[in-house]
Amino acid sequence: DAGITQSPRHKVTETGTPVTLRCHQTENHRYMYWYRQDPGHGLRLIHYSYGVKDTDKGEVSDGYSVSRSKTEDFLLTLESATSSQTSVYFCAISERPTEQFFGPGTRLTVL
Protein backbone atom coordinates (compact mmCIF):
# COMPACT_ATOMS: atom_id res chain seq x y z
CA ASP A 1 0.00 0.00 0.00
CA ALA A 2 2.78 2.42 -0.99
CA GLY A 3 3.96 3.16 2.55
CA ILE A 4 0.58 4.23 3.88
CA THR A 5 -0.95 3.08 7.14
CA GLN A 6 -4.32 3.94 8.60
CA SER A 7 -5.37 3.61 12.21
CA PRO A 8 -7.52 2.28 13.58
CA ARG A 9 -8.52 -0.27 10.94
CA HIS A 10 -11.90 -0.84 12.56
CA LYS A 11 -13.86 1.26 14.99
CA VAL A 12 -17.32 1.13 16.49
CA THR A 13 -18.54 4.22 18.26
CA GLU A 14 -21.74 5.83 19.44
CA THR A 15 -23.63 8.78 18.02
CA GLY A 16 -22.37 12.07 19.37
CA THR A 17 -18.85 10.96 20.27
CA PRO A 18 -15.75 12.49 18.67
CA VAL A 19 -13.66 10.24 16.45
CA THR A 20 -10.20 10.78 14.96
CA LEU A 21 -8.77 8.68 12.17
CA ARG A 22 -5.07 8.78 11.38
CA CYS A 23 -3.25 8.42 8.10
CA HIS A 24 0.52 8.00 8.18
CA GLN A 25 2.86 7.90 5.17
CA THR A 26 6.53 7.11 4.79
CA GLU A 27 6.81 8.32 1.16
CA ASN A 28 7.23 12.04 1.90
CA HIS A 29 4.51 12.82 -0.66
CA ARG A 30 3.15 16.35 -0.75
CA TYR A 31 -0.56 15.62 -1.22
CA MET A 32 -2.80 13.65 1.14
CA TYR A 33 -6.50 12.92 0.81
CA TRP A 34 -9.40 11.53 2.80
CA TYR A 35 -12.22 9.71 1.00
CA ARG A 36 -15.28 7.88 2.13
CA GLN A 37 -16.66 4.87 0.27
CA ASP A 38 -20.33 3.94 0.41
CA PRO A 39 -22.33 1.47 -1.69
CA GLY A 40 -23.70 3.15 -4.78
CA HIS A 41 -21.57 6.26 -4.33
CA GLY A 42 -18.08 5.14 -5.15
CA LEU A 43 -15.27 7.19 -3.65
CA ARG A 44 -16.07 10.72 -2.51
CA LEU A 45 -13.47 13.25 -1.42
CA ILE A 46 -13.87 14.65 2.09
CA HIS A 47 -10.80 16.86 2.54
CA TYR A 48 -7.34 17.04 1.10
CA SER A 49 -3.99 18.60 1.91
CA TYR A 50 -1.41 20.07 -0.44
CA GLY A 51 1.20 20.70 2.22
CA VAL A 52 1.76 21.02 5.93
CA LYS A 53 -1.07 23.10 7.40
CA ASP A 54 -2.55 23.58 3.91
CA THR A 55 -5.93 21.88 3.53
CA ASP A 56 -9.09 22.28 1.50
CA LYS A 57 -12.61 20.90 1.40
CA GLY A 58 -13.81 18.18 -0.91
CA GLU A 59 -17.23 17.14 -2.10
CA VAL A 60 -18.58 15.84 1.24
CA SER A 61 -16.79 17.87 3.95
CA ASP A 62 -19.73 18.72 6.23
CA GLY A 63 -19.25 17.20 9.69
CA TYR A 64 -15.53 16.55 9.17
CA SER A 65 -12.37 18.46 9.95
CA VAL A 66 -8.74 17.70 9.19
CA SER A 67 -5.29 18.66 10.36
CA ARG A 68 -1.82 18.19 9.00
CA SER A 69 0.92 19.38 11.32
CA LYS A 70 3.70 17.37 9.66
CA THR A 71 4.26 15.88 6.23
CA GLU A 72 3.69 12.28 7.23
CA ASP A 73 0.42 12.56 9.16
CA PHE A 74 -3.07 13.59 8.09
CA LEU A 75 -5.84 13.39 10.68
CA LEU A 76 -9.57 13.22 9.99
CA THR A 77 -11.88 14.20 12.87
CA LEU A 78 -15.57 13.67 13.23
CA GLU A 79 -16.46 16.20 15.92
CA SER A 80 -19.76 14.52 16.80
CA ALA A 81 -20.27 11.26 14.93
CA THR A 82 -23.63 10.51 13.32
CA SER A 83 -24.99 7.28 11.85
CA SER A 84 -24.72 8.80 8.35
CA GLN A 85 -20.94 8.81 8.83
CA THR A 86 -20.84 5.02 9.04
CA SER A 87 -18.58 4.22 6.11
CA VAL A 88 -15.21 2.95 4.98
CA TYR A 89 -12.63 5.73 5.01
CA PHE A 90 -9.60 5.71 2.76
CA CYS A 91 -6.53 7.86 2.87
CA ALA A 92 -4.53 8.47 -0.30
CA ILE A 93 -1.22 10.14 -1.05
CA SER A 94 0.40 11.56 -4.17
CA GLU A 95 3.46 13.54 -5.15
CA ARG A 96 1.55 15.27 -7.96
CA PRO A 97 -2.19 15.98 -8.04
CA THR A 98 -2.69 12.89 -10.21
CA GLU A 99 -1.35 9.44 -9.37
CA GLN A 100 -2.87 8.72 -6.00
CA PHE A 101 -2.01 5.69 -3.89
CA PHE A 102 -4.50 4.43 -1.36
CA GLY A 103 -4.16 3.05 2.14
CA PRO A 104 -5.92 -0.07 3.43
CA GLY A 105 -8.95 1.76 4.81
CA THR A 106 -10.74 2.20 8.14
CA ARG A 107 -14.18 0.72 8.67
CA LEU A 108 -16.17 3.01 10.97
CA THR A 109 -19.53 2.09 12.44
CA VAL A 110 -21.55 4.71 14.29
CA LEU A 111 -24.34 3.23 16.40
Next chain:
Amino acid sequence: GENVEQHPSTLSVQEGDSAVIKCTYSDSASNYFPWYKQELGKGPQLIIDIRSNVGEKKDQRIAVTLNKTAKHFSLHITETQPEDSAVYFCAASQDSGYSTLTFGKGTMLLVSP
Protein backbone atom coordinates in the same frame (compact mmCIF):
# COMPACT_ATOMS: atom_id res chain seq x y z
CA GLY B 1 -17.33 20.61 -11.40
CA GLU B 2 -16.39 17.35 -13.05
CA ASN B 3 -18.90 14.52 -13.34
CA VAL B 4 -17.85 10.98 -14.25
CA GLU B 5 -20.35 8.34 -15.35
CA GLN B 6 -19.29 4.68 -15.41
CA HIS B 7 -20.98 1.70 -17.09
CA PRO B 8 -21.88 -1.03 -16.55
CA SER B 9 -22.28 -1.26 -12.80
CA THR B 10 -21.81 -5.04 -12.94
CA LEU B 11 -20.19 -7.23 -15.58
CA SER B 12 -20.01 -11.01 -15.67
CA VAL B 13 -17.74 -12.81 -18.14
CA GLN B 14 -16.32 -16.26 -18.65
CA GLU B 15 -12.63 -16.87 -18.09
CA GLY B 16 -10.73 -16.07 -21.27
CA ASP B 17 -13.28 -13.56 -22.55
CA SER B 18 -12.62 -9.84 -22.87
CA ALA B 19 -14.18 -7.22 -20.61
CA VAL B 20 -14.80 -3.56 -21.42
CA ILE B 21 -15.76 -0.84 -18.94
CA LYS B 22 -16.68 2.61 -20.17
CA CYS B 23 -16.60 6.06 -18.58
CA THR B 24 -17.69 9.49 -19.73
CA TYR B 25 -16.61 12.80 -18.24
CA SER B 26 -18.08 16.28 -18.42
CA ASP B 27 -15.18 18.73 -17.98
CA SER B 28 -13.29 19.24 -21.22
CA ALA B 29 -10.34 20.59 -19.19
CA SER B 30 -9.73 17.16 -17.63
CA ASN B 31 -6.54 15.62 -18.98
CA TYR B 32 -5.67 12.74 -16.65
CA PHE B 33 -7.67 9.49 -16.48
CA PRO B 34 -6.65 6.68 -14.11
CA TRP B 35 -8.21 3.30 -13.49
CA TYR B 36 -8.22 1.61 -10.10
CA LYS B 37 -8.86 -2.01 -9.10
CA GLN B 38 -10.26 -2.72 -5.67
CA GLU B 39 -10.27 -6.22 -4.26
CA LEU B 40 -12.53 -7.13 -1.39
CA GLY B 41 -11.41 -5.60 1.89
CA LYS B 42 -8.55 -3.65 0.33
CA GLY B 43 -7.86 -0.12 -0.84
CA PRO B 44 -8.07 0.82 -4.53
CA GLN B 45 -4.93 0.08 -6.51
CA LEU B 46 -3.85 2.14 -9.51
CA ILE B 47 -3.57 -0.24 -12.47
CA ILE B 48 -3.22 2.04 -15.49
CA ASP B 49 -3.66 5.67 -16.43
CA ILE B 50 -3.70 7.80 -19.54
CA ARG B 51 -3.16 11.44 -20.28
CA SER B 52 -4.96 13.42 -22.95
CA ASN B 53 -1.99 13.63 -25.27
CA VAL B 54 -2.25 9.86 -25.83
CA GLY B 55 -5.11 7.93 -27.43
CA GLU B 56 -4.29 4.46 -26.15
CA LYS B 57 -2.06 2.81 -23.59
CA LYS B 58 -1.40 -0.88 -22.98
CA ASP B 59 0.10 -2.88 -20.15
CA GLN B 60 0.07 -6.62 -20.77
CA ARG B 61 -3.60 -7.71 -20.72
CA ILE B 62 -5.06 -4.32 -19.91
CA ALA B 63 -5.45 -1.27 -22.12
CA VAL B 64 -7.12 2.09 -21.89
CA THR B 65 -8.45 4.15 -24.78
CA LEU B 66 -9.39 7.81 -24.74
CA ASN B 67 -11.65 9.78 -27.07
CA LYS B 68 -11.27 13.43 -26.12
CA THR B 69 -13.79 14.65 -28.66
CA ALA B 70 -16.54 12.44 -27.27
CA LYS B 71 -15.22 12.79 -23.70
CA HIS B 72 -15.13 9.11 -22.96
CA PHE B 73 -12.49 6.55 -22.05
CA SER B 74 -12.57 2.80 -21.65
CA LEU B 75 -10.74 -0.01 -19.89
CA HIS B 76 -10.17 -3.20 -21.85
CA ILE B 77 -9.12 -6.44 -20.18
CA THR B 78 -8.27 -9.34 -22.48
CA GLU B 79 -8.01 -13.04 -21.62
CA THR B 80 -9.73 -12.48 -18.30
CA GLN B 81 -8.79 -14.63 -15.33
CA PRO B 82 -10.65 -15.28 -12.06
CA GLU B 83 -8.15 -13.05 -10.23
CA ASP B 84 -9.38 -10.14 -12.35
CA SER B 85 -12.63 -10.29 -10.37
CA ALA B 86 -12.84 -7.01 -8.44
CA VAL B 87 -14.45 -3.58 -8.49
CA TYR B 88 -12.94 -1.21 -11.03
CA PHE B 89 -13.13 2.57 -10.77
CA CYS B 90 -12.40 5.18 -13.39
CA ALA B 91 -11.56 8.78 -12.51
CA ALA B 92 -10.77 12.10 -14.14
CA SER B 93 -8.88 15.23 -13.17
CA GLN B 94 -6.73 18.04 -14.43
CA ASP B 95 -3.01 17.53 -13.98
CA SER B 96 -2.41 20.91 -12.37
CA GLY B 97 -2.49 22.92 -9.19
CA TYR B 98 -4.99 21.87 -6.60
CA SER B 99 -7.15 19.74 -8.86
CA THR B 100 -8.57 16.52 -7.45
CA LEU B 101 -9.79 13.21 -8.83
CA THR B 102 -13.48 12.67 -9.50
CA PHE B 103 -14.40 8.99 -9.47
CA GLY B 104 -17.04 6.97 -11.25
CA LYS B 105 -19.29 4.79 -9.10
CA GLY B 106 -17.48 1.59 -9.98
CA THR B 107 -17.99 -1.63 -11.94
CA MET B 108 -18.05 -5.01 -10.26
CA LEU B 109 -16.36 -7.50 -12.60
CA LEU B 110 -16.96 -11.20 -12.01
CA VAL B 111 -14.89 -13.68 -14.00
CA SER B 112 -16.26 -17.21 -13.84
CA PRO B 113 -13.93 -20.21 -14.36
